[in-house]
Amino acid sequence: MGKGSSDQVLELYSNLLLEIWEVVSALIGETVLTLLFHLAMKKIEGKYPFLTSINVSEDGISLDGVKERGRSLPPVEIHRGFQGFITHLFDLFTTLSEGVISRELFPKVIPKVKEAERMISNK
Amino acid sequence: MKLIFKNLNVLRSTINDISASSDLKEIVESTGTNLSALFDFSSFGVFWKDGHLLHLYQEESCPLSFTQEVVKHTAKVFSALMGETLDVERVNIQVEKRKLNPGQIRMDPKATLKSHLTLPLTLEKEILGCISINSEQPNAFDAQDLQFFSVIGYQMAATIEHLQRLSSIKNLAIYDTLTGLYNRRYFEERFGTEVQQSFTNKTPLSLILIDIDHFKKVNDTFGHPEGDKILRGVASLLKNSVRKKDTVARYGGEEFILILPEAGVEAASMIAERIRKLVESTRFDVGNAHLNATISLGISSFPSHRARSKDELVKMADLALYRAKREGRNRVSLYDPAQG
Numbered sequence: 001m002g003k004g005s006s007d008q009v010l011e012l013y014s015n016l017l018l019e020i021w022e023v024v025s026a027l028i029g030e031t032v033l034t035l036l037f038h039l040a041m042k043k044i045e046g047k048y049p050f051l052t053s054i055n056v057s058e059d060g061i062s063l064d065g066v067k068e069r070g071r072s073l074p075p076v077e078i079h080r081g082f083q084g085f086i087t088h089l090f091d092l093f094t095t096l097s098e099g100v101i102s103r104e105l106f107p108k109v110i111p112k113v114k115e116a117e118r119m120i121s122n123k
Numbered sequence: 124m125k126l127i128f129k130n131l132n133v134l135r136s137t138i139n140d141i142s143a144s145s146d147l148k149e150i151v152e153s154t155g156t157n158l159s160a161l162f163d164f165s166s167f168g169v170f171w172k173d174g175h176l177l178h179l180y181q182e183e184s185c186p187l188s189f190t191q192e193v194v195k196h197t198a199k200v201f202s203a204l205m206g207e208t209l210d211v212e213r214v215n216i217q218v219e220k221r222k223l224n225p226g227q228i229r230m231d232p233k234a235t236l237k238s239h240l241t242l243p244l245t246l247e248k249e250i251l252g253c254i255s256i257n258s259e260q261p262n263a264f265d266a267q268d269l270q271f272f273s274v275i276g277y278q279m280a281a282t283i284e285h286l287q288r289l290s291s292i293k294n295l296a297i298y299d300t301l302t303g304l305y306n307r308r309y310f311e312e313r314f315g316t317e318v319q320q321s322f323t324n325k326t327p328l329s330l331i332l333i334d335i336d337h338f339k340k341v342n343d344t345f346g347h348p349e350g351d352k353i354l355r356g357v358a359s360l361l362k363n364s365v366r367k368k369d370t371v372a373r374y375g376g377e378e379f380i381l382i383l384p385e386a387g388v389e390a391a392s393m394i395a396e397r398i399r400k401l402v403e404s405t406r407f408d409v410g411n412a413h414l415n416a417t418i419s420l421g422i423s424s425f426p427s428h429r430a431r432s433k434d435e436l437v438k439m440a441d442l443a444l445y446r447a448k449r450e451g452r453n454r455v456s457l458y459d460p461a462q463g
Binding site: 027029032042092097099100 | 268276
């Protein structure tokens with residue numbers, strides 16, 4: 001398998017965020033989740049501005065903007081940005097509900113992050 | 124399956140109770156009362172950003188150390204949500220102790236906070252505060268508890284929003300938007316009640332009708348926006364010059380009206396004269412200039428002027444005002460029976 005392209009990494013993380021949205025919105029609702037996404041974005045926007053194009057509202061999540069903006073970035077930069085964003089999001093989930101949200105998410109998130117890591121490191 | 128149905132029914136009735144609440148206190152009360160049928164917990168907290176107030180509904184045997192941990196934890200979560208540190212010392216705590224679960228044994232005096240669920244209370248993207256349920260048991264809550272708790276949080280926020288809208292609709296209906304005083308509609312309603320009480324109990328009631336002198340000139344010279352400034356300025360002086368039980372309303376245009384319950388001719392005259400002097404000595408900023416405005420005031424009073432209805436009392440005040448104008452403005456006139 002060749003080194004993953006920016007598009008592939010973006011696609012993988014976009015799918016992951018969609019999954020996170022689906023699982024967590026069912027637990028805490030879209031309004032609170034939108035707020036948490038915005039808080040996590042705020043934490044990381046200085047370092048990875050492309051992530052501010054994640055569009056979240058009570059109607060759902062759209063990642064078209066972030067895919068478009070991230071296309072010109074190296075895959076490793078995209079990977080680190082999303083990793084940082086997801087870490088902040090998980091910190092918030094843990095602050096609010098300790099392990100309740102994380103327990104639901106880990107089985108879905110860990111394999112995808114590992115897949116992204118493989119994608120980045122493969123030559 | 125039976126358990127889920129039971130819980131859904133409890134959740135439904137909790138939501139009904141919250142939505143039927145008529146103020147914040149009632150929202151917190153009804154939530155706290157219903158929660159114990161849904162969750163095993165030792166403490167339910169509602170933290171309000173305004174005033175840093177934390178309402179805690181706790182198991183009656185809840186030790187102080189547990190409460191302190193809940194407070195500390197609430198401050199920590201709220202800080203994370205707001206992105207700024209909230210010092211525990213700044214949290215105002217109100218604790219209500221209850222027997223949350225009749226079957227529950229007393230809490231260990233050394234019990235510590237082992238698990239919690241906390242959710243922000245949001246209204247139109249603004250964080251109002253947060254709610255939490257807390258337990259001394261590890262892993263006390265699961266995903267279904269979180270789902271139920273989030274529904275309760277939503278209902279609390281939705282009810283708060285509904286109450287705020289009701290209150291703003293009510294405000295629109297009774298306040299004059301330009302001056303912030305009561306509007307004429309509210310005056311009519313209030314005056315009706317006061318007259319009825321006064322006529323029945325034979326207690327004095329006075330009315331002061333006020334008109335800003337030469338107001339048309341101000342509008343013509345400086346324009347309506349500047350004229351509006353004078354109206355707001357006079358309104359503010361009036362509001363600050365009356366007693367708590369008095370009602371100040373904008374009667375229309377540049378006219379204001381004051382209802383003074385339990386005030387006879389003498390008291391009403393004193394209040395009127397005080398207001399007249401206050402307005403006369405106030406300098407209003409109009410455009411780039413300072414302006415001294417004056418007002419004329421007409422007083423009618425029950426029972427002194429022998430009015431037989433509320434309309435008659437208004438008419439008497441109007442006649443008295445007319446006399447104040449005719450006699451040179453910037454003065455207080457009492458109704459004179461010889462006029463009518």
